[in-house]
Amino acid sequence: MPETLPLLTRRADLAPATADAQARTVEVIWSTGAPVRRRDMAGEYIERLSLDPEAVDLSRLEGASVLDAHRQSAVRDVLGSVREAAVDGRRGTALVQFSARPEVEPIWQDVLAGILRHVSVGYSVEEWAESSENGARVLTAARWTPHEISLVPTAADPGAKIRMETDMPETTSPAADTPPEATTQTRAAVNSEIRSIARIAGLDQAWVDGQIDGNADADGARRAAFEALARRSSPAIWTEQVRVEMGESQDEPSLRARQMGEALYARINPRHELSEPARRYAYATPVDMAKELLTLRGESTLGLSPATLITRALHTTSDFPIILGDTVGRVLRDAYQAAPAGVRRLGRQTTARDFRAINKIMLGEAPLLEKLNEHGEIKAGTMAEAREAYRVETWARKIGITRQVLVNDDLGAFSDLARRMGQGAAETEARILVDLLEANSGNGPKLSDNKTLFHADHGNKAGSGAAISDATLSAARLAMRSQTGLSGQPISATPKYLLVPPAQETTAEKWLATIAAAKAADVNPFSGSLTLVVEPRLSSATRWYVSADPAEIDGLEYAYLAGGEGPQVETKAGWDVDGVEIRVILDFGAGFIDWRGWYQNAGA
Structure with a gap:
């Protein structure tokens, strides 16, 4: 959430009084509800967090992670965990425990030394009161949920900190039995806090003198600063700090850009139901979005034309291309998934860790069990194996979306480009698979035995081409049922698909x-036993294939790079x-991993 960043001043001895070096625990104050000046599409506003115990849901904070500056991209960002948490109407407190991992030890030592003492809380808001x-x-956040606590270089809330020896009670009058030295020390700490509040809010020395002369405590000074900010006509110093909502800050420009991208996609595809955060951009144009992103980045947009706003958003922030990338990615994936599958249905999908060759080892059929002899001796069995290999390669293309399209809000041209790129990605995959199947004059790729996929020695190719009929389909089924494994034992590959070109459909x-046959001789034995797959990219108008289920037996296999299944979209400002x-x-x-699950007939 956007917050002002204080620079707190304390005396030299900053060792935490609440630290337990043995247990690696320390108490923190994670919020005092300090007001923050913010901005949205409706303009500036001031945000406050209610610290009423009824308003704060601590269920996710107790046991939550202690993070390094709100980062949560990897396990190394977790410094510890929250053991206890509470709110009392004035502040939120917690007992946190630091990890004993070697990389966390320097951070823990800095906490013990008082060098690291600023904390911040990440949270989501379920209900606002305006x-x-x-x-x-x-x-005002009337119902909200803290998700994590972070150590940060500078804290937005002046009171959010690790509890130190110098954190004296904030009171306007000392107890009767408090020694004069302690009273002086307490007042000095409060006065230092007041000066920090004034420096952050940009208030003058007269305001500081008035607070000190009035013996104001730190909470009273914060309330007075808030009232002064609300009255002041000029904007306060405004910076931004990430807060967590369902794992991400809803106010970070890059996340807002993705929400805007979703909203643009919803305009292209009205059937898409917008997520709640993206609803505010349901009717925003690219120009509106460019203006807001520039404002979030601290850029002045006063008096700028639509074309200038688009140009600046493209060249001064990386967030605006994210909007277009998110929209293009969604439209592209819709078109990619809707493209006819063809021969892709007959393969098995997997993933590859890198671009090195994928070596697939085929295990033969398991050895048969043998009857035990009278001595009870169990003999060891062996399994034959074979190896095939292929590799993942990169295929790419780029397109341009002009500034004129964005200024004109021409979503039709925008979506057409994305849709065609999605169809092009699906076509690329299909073409790779068909080219593989039809390699070597239609006999398929060479396998590790130096023979093509469809070969007489493999028993999976018709001796002479013939049209689809009871006889030829029966021959294909018999050939597959008669296949033997690496050890020579029958494996009985079951035909599942009939693959044909459009001319044979x-x-x-x-x-x-x-x-419904009137007599047994007229019964169609293949009714319901095979699934028809039509592949328009097959070059032969007569050649047809029968294949087994790829889940049952190895055959055609295709792979994507791990983490990148399907086409991936990248965007940048155009050069x-x-x-x-x-x-x-x-x-x-x-x-192809094995030939036993495929059969080919050249047709006629």
Whole structure:
């Protein structure tokens, strides 16, 4: 959340009085509810957090992580955990325990030495209460949930800190039995806090003198500073700090950019239901979005034309291309997933860790069990194996979205480009698979035995081409059922798919159709036993194939790079294009692992 960042002043002895070096625990104050000046599409407002125990849900904070400056991209960002947490109406406190990992030890030592003492809380807000004070719009978090506590270089809330020896009780009058030296020390600490508050809020010395002369405590000074900010006509110093909502800050410009991208996608695809954070951008144009992102980054947008706003958003922040990348990615993936699967249905999908060759080892059938002899001796069995290999390669193309399209809010042209790129990615995959199947004049790729996929020695190729019929389908089924494994034992590959070019589609449908026969001789034995797959990219108008289920037996396999299944989208401000360049990258590879699950007939 956007917050002002204080620089707290304390005396030299900053060792935490609440630290337990043996247990590696320390108490922290994670919020005092300090007001923060914020901005949204409606303009500036002041945000406050209610510290009423009824308003704060601590269920996720107790046991939550203690993070390094709100980072949560890896386990190394976790410094410890929250053991206890509480709110009392004035502040939120917690007992945190630091990890004993070697990389956390220097941080723990800095905490013990008082060098690291600033903390911040990450949270989500479930319910806001809107009001107005001295003409300023105020949003109060009436129901909210803290998610984590972080150590930070500088804290937004002056009172959010690790509890130190110098953290004296904030009171306007000392107890009767308090020694004069302690009273002087307490007042000095409060006065130092007041000066820090004034420095952060940009208040003058007269305001400081008035607070000190009035014996104000730190909480009273904060309330007075808030009222002064609300009255002041000039904007306060405004910076930004990440806060967590469902794992991410809803106010970080990059996240807002993704929400804007979702909103643009919803305008292209009205069936998409917007997430709650993205609803505020449901009717925003690219120009509106560019203006808000520039404002979030501290750029002045006063008097700028739509074209200038787009240009500045493209070249002064990396967030604006994220909007377009998110939208293009969604439209592209819709088109990619809707493309006809064709031969892809007959393969098995897997992933590759890198671009090195994927070596697939085929294990033979398990050895048969043998009857035990009278001595009870169990003999060891062996399994034969074979190896095939293929690799993932990178396929890519880039397109440009011009500045004119963005200024004109021409979402039709925008979506057409993305849709065609999605179809192009699906076509690329299909073409790779078909080229593999039809390599070597239609006999398929060479395997590790130096023979093509479809070969007489493999028993998976018809001796002479013939049209689809009862006889030829029966021959294909018999050939697959007669296949033997690496050890020579029958494996009985079960036919599942009939793959044909478009020219054979009608003939195939006739032979696979369910017909109520009047006599046994007219029964169609292949009715319902095979699934028809039509692949328009097959070059031969007569050649057809039968394949087994890839889940049952190894055959065609295709792989994506791990973490990048399907086409991936990258965006940047265009150099060759006056607008945005979008790259579509596909890391994809395919190969045949075994021939036993496939059969080919050249047709007639």
